[in-house]
Amino acid sequence: MLYKNYIGGEWVEAEGGQTFKSVSPADTSDLLGEFPASDERDVNKAVEAADRALREWQKVPAPKRGELLFKVAQEFERRKEALARLMTREMGKVLNETRGSVQEGIDMTYYMAGEGRRLRGYTTPSELPDKAQYAIRRPIGRIAMITPWNFPFAIPTWKLMPALVAGNTLVWKPATDTPRMAYELVKIMADQGLPPGVVNLVFGSGSKVGIPLAKHPKIDMITFTGSTEVGREIYRYGAEKLNKVHLEMGGKNPIIVLEDGDLELALEGIIWSAFGTTGQRCTACSRLIIEDGVYEELLKELVERTERLKLGNGLDESVDVGPVVNEAQLNKIHEYVQLGIKEGAKLLCGGERATEGELAKGFFYKPTIFGDVKPTMRIAQEEIFGPVLAVLKARDYEEAIAIANGTNYGLSSSIYTQDVNKAQRAIQELEAGITYINSGTIGAEVHLPFGGVKWTGNGGREAGEAAIDEYTEWKAVYIDYSGRLQKAQGIE
Numbered sequence: 001m002l003y004k005n006y007i008g009g010e011w012v013e014a015e016g017g018q019t020f021k022s023v024s025p026a027d028t029s030d031l032l033g034e035f036p037a038s039d040e041r042d043v044n045k046a047v048e049a050a051d052r053a054l055r056e057w058q059k060v061p062a063p064k065r066g067e068l069l070f071k072v073a074q075e076f077e078r079r080k081e082a083l084a085r086l087m088t089r090e091m092g093k094v095l096n097e098t099r100g101s102v103q104e105g106i107d108m109t110y111y112m113a114g115e116g117r118r119l120r121g122y123t124t125p126s127e128l129p130d131k132a133q134y135a136i137r138r139p140i141g142r143i144a145m146i147t148p149w150n151f152p153f154a155i156p157t158w159k160l161m162p163a164l165v166a167g168n169t170l171v172w173k174p175a176t177d178t179p180r181m182a183y184e185l186v187k188i189m190a191d192q193g194l195p196p197g198v199v200n201l202v203f204g205s206g207s208k209v210g211i212p213l214a215k216h217p218k219i220d221m222i223t224f225t226g227s228t229e230v231g232r233e234i235y236r237y238g239a240e241k242l243n244k245v246h247l248e249m250g251g252k253n254p255i256i257v258l259e260d261g262d263l264e265l266a267l268e269g270i271i272w273s274a275f276g277t278t279g280q281r282c283t284a285c286s287r288l289i290i291e292d293g294v295y296e297e298l299l300k301e302l303v304e305r306t307e308r309l310k311l312g313n314g315l316d317e318s319v320d321v322g323p324v325v326n327e328a329q330l331n332k333i334h335e336y337v338q339l340g341i342k343e344g345a346k347l348l349c350g351g352e353r354a355t356e357g358e359l360a361k362g363f364f365y366k367p368t369i370f371g372d373v374k375p376t377m378r379i380a381q382e383e384i385f386g387p388v389l390a391v392l393k394a395r396d397y398e399e400a401i402a403i404a405n406g407t408n409y410g411l412s413s414s415i416y417t418q419d420v421n422k423a424q425r426a427i428q429e430l431e432a433g434i435t436y437i438n439s440g441t442i443g444a445e446v447h448l449p450f451g452g453v454k455w456t457g458n459g460g461r462e463a464g465e466a467a468i469d470e471y472t473e474w475k476a477v478y479i480d481y482s483g484r485l486q487k488a489q490g491i492e
């Protein structure tokens, strides 16, 4: 089937008439649809539509905008299983996880629906008599939204829902690898009565759609989740126009296991964090830092259990690990594995593409563990975004923290210890936007702030109350009812 862009409330073809296909990474003969390969002309139309819709959408009372989101959330809930299955087909992660991903989008949509009756500002007394003053939130305006393929439903809802409840309009460019999920999400919103032009969807590549969208002079804010490399480029486009730019980028997330940690608990958390979503989560654990005394014991058991993970099509409920998203990603992962070997790390399992039987139909890579990794190695520093875990040894707590903090990234982090003092210190000392105690690096809930420090972000946070701060600007209001000119700061 040929899908279309959604611009100004109409489903329309790209001006240039070009298309691209979305196929399953588990079985490339499984086609999810054909989509417009749009360009700057389509972006311009979409931004104009967002511009036209803005005045009316801002005037809709926030509780009414919230009610619309509530209806959307209910429809997501009704369609949960179908959406999860589509997601597994389109980007590969196993059903158990895609169900969770859809649920995350549902949770976020309900949360932000409720925000419609809050959107809290504040009042405060004036220094002058007969004068009232308060602060209210205003929408920012026309927002460009650019998203990755690994959470093709949840991440868009993290951005769309707070932006919409606050009264913004958007143009969305989804990832080339997951256009079908974007279509389904927007279709549901449109069917629930979203006014024309409030959300516009333009399919196409980063270069042909993403760049002109980010550069568009009528865009007031850019919200982006993806790689640090692309985020940096987008930040520059935003700077030219003095736009607010929200960036959520890469990670190199560590789990620390201390000698007093519960090893069984740690093993489960490590496997889930390193190989869930085939390692393709921004919060995936890609570095395991083990204290000397339990290094051998933990690593031996970890390798054994990792070798038992079942690879396959995520639609099969018995499968643990699905494919990686595309061939380019598969090659990139394998290059990093070759590099790790060259750097002198010890390959303990995996390290190659899996092609047995049905696996030959897709892009499967064996879960891979490197031991004896040194903190300066590139496999310990750079985001690989695949099922590759680098294991490092630490002398003690101090060295473990130093290794954990010794990268440019700072999204998630975790420590396994039964020592309450060390756990509390780690919460203070780990340079990351998220810290888990006695749990892996993944599992964020939608009502807490989500984001990272250093190269992972530029200071913003998604989710929870923090998201409302991202998608609104403050206005200070002063009402003087004294009937004379009163001057603040004691001016006579």
Ligand code: NAP
Pocket (backbone or CB within 6 Å): 146, 147, 148, 149, 150, 151, 155, 173, 174, 175, 176, 177, 204, 205, 206, 207, 209, 210, 211, 214, 225, 226, 227, 228, 230, 231, 233, 234, 248, 249, 250, 251, 281, 282, 383, 385, 411, 451, 456
């Ligand atoms: P990506 O290559 O940076 O792409 C992200 C989005 O940007 C896609 O829609 C992409 O379009 C678009 N894009 C690419 N080049 C562009 C350009 N020059 N200008 C404007 N837009 C451009 O990232 P990805 O491979 O999709 O996703 C993986 C990355 O996302 C990892 O680094 C991961 O850590 C990060 N991530 C971060 C978070 C977080 O919350 N911190 C969450 C999930 C993922 P195309 O698809 O057409 O290339």
Ligand code: MG
Pocket (backbone or CB within 6 Å): none
């Ligand atoms: Mg990409």
